[in-house]
Amino acid sequence: MLLTDQLGRTEAVADGIRQRIAARVLAPGARIPSVRAQAEAMGVSKSTVVEAYERLAAEGAIVSRPGSGFYVAGKTRPLCLKAMGPELDRAVDPLWLARQSALAGSTMMMPGGGNLPEAWLPDDAVRRGLRAVARAETAIVTRYDQPQGFPPLRALIARRGAEKGVVASPDQIVLVDSATQALDLIARFLLQPGDTVLVDDPCYFNFVALLRAQRATVIGVPMTTEGPDLTALAALLAKHRPRFYLTNSALQNPTGTSLLPATAHRILRLCEAHETLVVEDEIFGDLEPDAAPRLAGFDGFERVIQIGGFSKTLTAAARCGWIALRPDWVEPLVDLKLALSLGNGHVCAALAHGLLTDGSYRRTLAETRRRLAGAMAQVARDLSECGLRIWAEPRGGYFLWMRLTDGRDAADVARRALTRNMLLAPGVVFSPSGGWQDFLRFNVGHCADPQVMKSLRAVLG
Known part of the structure; x- marks a missing residue:
């Protein structure tokens, strides 16, 4: 085995323990798997696990108790939600999307936002x-x-x-x-x-x-x-x-x-x-x-x-x-x-x-539904012309779930949109399994703005 392979496997073992501690799956004082059990579970050698545990002990993440095994060290750490889900780019993870939506100024275009335009x-x-x-x-x-x-x-x-x-x-x-x-x-x-x-x-x-x-x-x-x-x-x-x-x-x-x-x-x-x-x-x-x-x-x-x-x-x-x-x-x-x-x-x-x-309220709702119906039809056509395919025809509301047909990762598209002062919502942030990576959620209320659609065409082009 190459040295780089060994180092990679060692770090994989160590990082797995770190993530379980951060997510509080392993609490302070909890016994971590034995060297033999961890080696069998991850399909690596016992020496790889020993090296990983020594690295974690040096970091202060775990402690060794002779004759007993290895245990999580220290006091309870603050909860880390990011560590509890699929690994995502922080630039497009769900809580980042929520923060950006709340902090967006009047100049930010919001085709991926979760609320109706303020004017509506x-x-x-x-x-x-x-x-x-x-x-x-x-x-x-x-x-x-x-x-x-x-x-x-x-x-x-x-x-x-x-x-x-x-x-x-x-x-x-x-x-x-x-x-x-x-x-x-x-x-x-x-x-x-x-x-x-x-x-x-x-x-x-x-x-x-x-x-x-x-x-x-x-x-x-x-x-x-x-x-x-x-x-x-x-x-x-x-x-x-x-x-x-x-x-x-x-x-x-x-x-x-x-x-x-x-x-x-x-x-x-x-x-x-x-x-x-x-x-x-x-x-x-x-x-x-x-x-x-x-x-x-x-x-x-x-x-x-x-x-x-x-x-x-x-x-x-x-x-x-x-x-x-x-x-x-x-x-x-x-x-x-x-x-x-x-x-x-x-x-x-x-x-x-x-x-x-x-x-x-009923009059306002009736007018909002009317506007949304018109925007839904027009935005669906516009997005189809940009190379996206609608997944299902909604009965109403303001969301369209659209698939990129050219094989691009929607998270990459969202990163590109950020450089143009535009917030998009890539499919992966809605998926507990980390799937739907070629999908985007669009808010037709915001996409109905011709200037937003013009900028969106440039991002998707």
Whole structure:
């Protein structure tokens, strides 16, 4: 064996241990595999493992206890989410994408962004709503909210859910500060470290980051143009016995697909057979022209928990989210919410309620859907002319999931776009398995701007 080969194998052994320590798979004081076991597991010689362990000991990562073995040294290190997933270029990894979206100035072009253009959102209505809240009774702007959240908004969410076939009483709804916090609470409520969770592959990138922060093992269910691959879902449920399956029924992010009734029924039957819960993200539901079937509607909240929020259609600056779940879980979930935050934002809940009931929201939604439908058709044609192929025709919303047809890596395209002040969203950041490397997610609201499309053609050319 060449010396360089030996050094490479030694570093591979050492780096594997480093990553497991960084991801807290191996905690301080944990015994690491014996030299013999590690050599057999990695298919290397025992001398290679000995050298790797000596290197780690010299770094202070592990300590040797004569006659006992090797153990992780030191105190608990800060959690490193990057170490818990596939190795990605930091320039295009999911959390980098989230930061860049939040920090983007007015000159940054956002064809890969996750929100509608600011000009499409009801900012005048939000300003009126804020003034109305400021004139409301003193308790709205000074006190903590009720433990479950602002009762009028919970009642309104229940009525709006019923319009989509989801029957829940206001007492089954818990308000939170965002849909992201809703998922965080659910993960804390249901999961123990090491539990398995299934997500779509591809899925919204922050699903994976949030679940890994809860020490969950995240496994992707391959997506098809008609929803999750049901054969693969059945196999994964049988093999891993996951605690829950997290998915979008309507306008899935990033593919834009929505479930058919038969698919929704089959998902529920499979999850019931394997005692797996379902968490249904409803964040894009209001953008559907016609409501797709909801898992919570078929299930009646026996096995399904539904979460949602209003950042995609009202404003992301005053966030408000909600959780709908079975009645006997409401009180313990509220206890957890209070332990973590003492409640949700009363002002934001009152603002959301006012915006949803002043008569303008339905008109705004109708106009937004109309604009999106026109932009969807035009942008799909424009991107096809740039050498991309649409993966599935969305029922609505603002995402197009497009494949590069020339064999290029979408991450390379995204890096090139950054040099031109443009943020793209390559497929790999949405994939828990690190796949979909030749795909890009496009936001048709931003791509409808002729200047953005002109620059996009230059990047893709």
